[in-house]
Amino acid sequence: MVGLVNTVIIILVAGSFLSGYYLLGLNQIRSKLTSEAEEIVRNHLVYDGSRIVYRQRDEGQSIRSDLYTDGASAVIYNAGLEPIGNFGLFELQQEIFSNDKKREYSGLLSMVLETGAPKFYSVVEIEKNNNYEMLLYPITSGQKVVGVVCVANQVGFFQDLLQISVYILLTVIAAAAFINFFLGGIIAKIAYKPLENLREKMHQTTIQNINEKVIPEGHPTDDSYLLAKNFNEMLERVNEGIIKQRQFISNASHELKSPLARAVSRLEVIGLRLHKKKVVKSDLEKDLVSVKQDLVDLASVIEDMLLLSRIREQALPQEGLKVSSLIRKELKKYPGIKYTNKIDDSVIIRFNKESFRVVIKNLVENAIKYGVKGSLEFYTLDQSNRPKIVISNRIKSGLKIDTTKLFERFSSHSKHTGGHGLGLSIVKSLAEDNGYEVRVDVKGGLFLISLNRLT
Amino acid sequence: MKILVIEDDPVIAGNLKILLADHGYLVDLTDTGSKGIENAVVNDYDAILLDWMLPDMEGNEVCKEIRARDIKSPVIFLTAKNQVEDKVTGLDVGADDYVTKPFVIEELLARIRVQIRRNYKSDLTSEIRVGAIMIDTAKCEIFVNDNLLELPPKLYSLLEFMAVKKDTVVSRQDIIEHLWDENADVMSNVVDVHIKNLRRRLSSGGLKHVIKTVKGRGYMLCSD
Missing domain, CATH: 3.30.565.10 (Histidine kinase-like ATPase, C-terminal domain)
Structure with a gap:
């Protein structure tokens, strides 16, 4: 049970770590794409009133060389959403989308052109086993959107890294689960041994062996140690009560027997006198009064004992x-x-x-x-x-x-x-x-x- | 036979005295532990009956003290305390037996007889045989050659005392201590008179010269 809980905890921790790692990486890529798109629009594209024209940066680099340096690809679209320039991957591969993806992509392009708000198109499958992150960024002239630039960056390395991390973590989780399941079980068994001993002792404790104590195990501040100590103290209190009860019964029986012994011995004497035919009426009357008094004493002791017992049983208003x-x-x-x-x-x-x-x-x-x-x-x-x-x-x-x-x-x-x-x-x-x-x-x-x- | 009863309950003590006396025992009563020890030191009792809860000390302390003073008389606890641990304590401090109250007199008498027999290393049953004499100590009866011989209580006690000490010399002092109370005059010839009477009774039953006089020392009941 403990092993299972530990395994779930490990999975949750690893999952959280991977999710965080993925989101952080994606965020970094998106920032890079945004700055890349801004740079292209600012440094390499000019709208001359009727069309988009390319220009070089002040330092002399072309759009192609800038994209190459940054390891990014781009497509430039005019206001009619016709591609007017393909760079990097888009230059090499014209058909990059499957039909359903193409419709989705075209819809996004129209939306950017219409609203002027950039859109990310996450991990679009262009080729098998090769994923990209795209940003559709508006090209504006004043308040007017005159075109769209699509900047793409390969996320394969990041994904590979993520995948390796997943494999490593899965291996670690499997190992942890195994260790938890078997080793954890053993460790838990060792850790819970004092509690198990205590449970066993509680089960075995009877009036006859109430004097036998549990030996507290572990550190004196451990819960199991304190529990065993408290259990022993409880046994002592119970034992004390039993001893007092036994003492009371013993004393009570003593008090009951004393008048009884007097009465019995007196009756023996009466019997002896009758046997010897030496009975004097006055002596016999005296003896009978004495026996009666002993029996009255006996009744009085019993009455008091019953009263004492009732006191403890009832709530007295x-x-x-x-x-x-x-x-x-x-x-x-x-x-x-x-x-x-x-x-x-x-x-x-x-x-x-x-x-x-x-x-x-x-x-x-x-x-x-x-x-x-x-x-x-x-x-x-x-x-x-x-x-x-x-x-x-x-x-x-x-x-x-x-x-x-x-x-x-x-x-x-x-x-x-x-x-x-x-x-x-x-x-x-x-x-x-x-x-x-x-x-x-x-x-x-x-x-x-x-x-x-x-x- | 002389018995010391250390019992603070006057009713029980008085009844015990009557019942024991009826069986030929001479009984001294004391109601405190310290007086009991004093009596046990001064007199040679054939048995001591000891209560547990006494006003000045507990019975086990009394028993311990009696043994510490090298008094060999058998001690029988006669108490209402009936717990096993009380019995163990009582027997461990030197008591020879333990009887719980309320007691049946027949059982108490039987236990007293056992202790007296053991004390004098006498016969193993309640019957003591000395030659042609057989004494049934349980019934207080004497048979000579299988014929019942009736004796007054004092003569019965004297014969029983000499029988448990058969073939050994018993001094007049011993006889006085065991069969007469403290008021008896040790200088009187009361023992000699009783021995003479006992001899006469035994002769009438056909037994002559079974009680020998050992000059200067005392008397001896011979089994030959």
Whole structure:
């Protein structure tokens, strides 16, 4: 394909070159004919009122010698278009035109005589294999056209040169086409090898071999090199996503198994006691409550995981929400919790309503987990018309909080503070989807969770 | 046999203690990695059950530290982490086995028995034979000349412990460490009393002089 395109390009270039060369040569010949005709009329022809008379130039040369010197031929016609003088070729050969050409030529002569405008008669075949360029030039006396001079010049040499050039160029084109077709194909194959390797690699890439990279070939600025590099970077990003997904599944399964392991081991104990007939009713009730709690925990983990999955799947429509009233409404679900709400009723933020409910629920639950009873407080900090919602709580004594690990899903930190480690991760995702950032700070014995508008 | 359980989930740890104790094991519980290492250094455990996600350090770090301190007790990971790479990591840092949660107690007990047998280079199955005595460690049953011999749990544990160390002298200190918890008085004659009771029970089953006293060193269960 590349070879074919190259061949067409070569043909077009060669054609343009030859056309230009031909037009340039023709133009030169026509200029020469014009100056020759002008010279004949000016120096060698005089109209004496009734006929055209020959004269010599001031330097003494005759019309014949001038034409001979310039290698041109001429015919002089009077007003009746009768030839009154033949020079050069026309002198040697009287019948120079075939019948149809003769009619064409006579028509042109009449036209020049009538209009007084010179006419070129291109490449008239006079003899086989011998072409001429002619100029039919008016002989004037004042405003009157009294005759026509036809000046002719052989264009055979120019044509030969053109022909040789055509042959050379055709040979070159044939050679170029051959080289293009075969060598070009090989070169193109070599040049496109990196792309072919990349295509093959893309075809072969699966989850199992995603770690195998393409080795970029060529110069670092080559498109193929950059393409391979970008492909590798893309693979890395995809792999990172897969690792995170696997990690999440692994962590999730861990969190699902913990309550399950508690429930199963408790049931084993119940089974053992039944087998040994050592069942105490109060112990059995306690054990069943424990198993029930484990199953509730299990359901809670599953619920949170499904929510996290839904967050990523759906576009969440935002609306203007009255923060204060929503907080009051959410906290009604925690009747034992005392809190202070300093957020003005006029504070409105744009957030998805369901997301905001989940965010507040999780933030409150975290604040309760880490805070002293009754110290829960809500307030806003206005930063350039961007409300920052803060939930503050006094930290339980002796409780150490590693704020860097709070947002990690299923972190061991969360395990040892009574949660399963998805709550704050969900809050972070929901906040980000609504254009907010969640920050957790521990300052002066206070556990502070804030929602900050990003833009 | 004495087992150390390093597990921070109090429910699972408590249940394990009940279930293992029912099979004659003496169980020590710890809820952090550092306390677990401390216990493993001080006591000679027959097996250590180790959780992975602990509050102060990860289980693989605990296992590495235990091995670094030249503690030979078999370590069995008991964790919810079930990825192949976790198992490989756990076994590579020196654990002897890996059991994932939720676990079935029968399987866990079988794996503990395997590790104890290997540790004492004992019989290759759950049945230990010492002369006319056959102990089915899976069912916690003892047969003397093919007749079932019922023993109280402590005497069963004592006989099983001596059986896995058959034909070798077992010191009173060893017996105390493996069969009694840390509150036992090492200076008391509690071991001698239990040996005397065991001899009496075995005699009633027709076996005399199978437990020999090696003066100044301890006791030996002889297969001859």
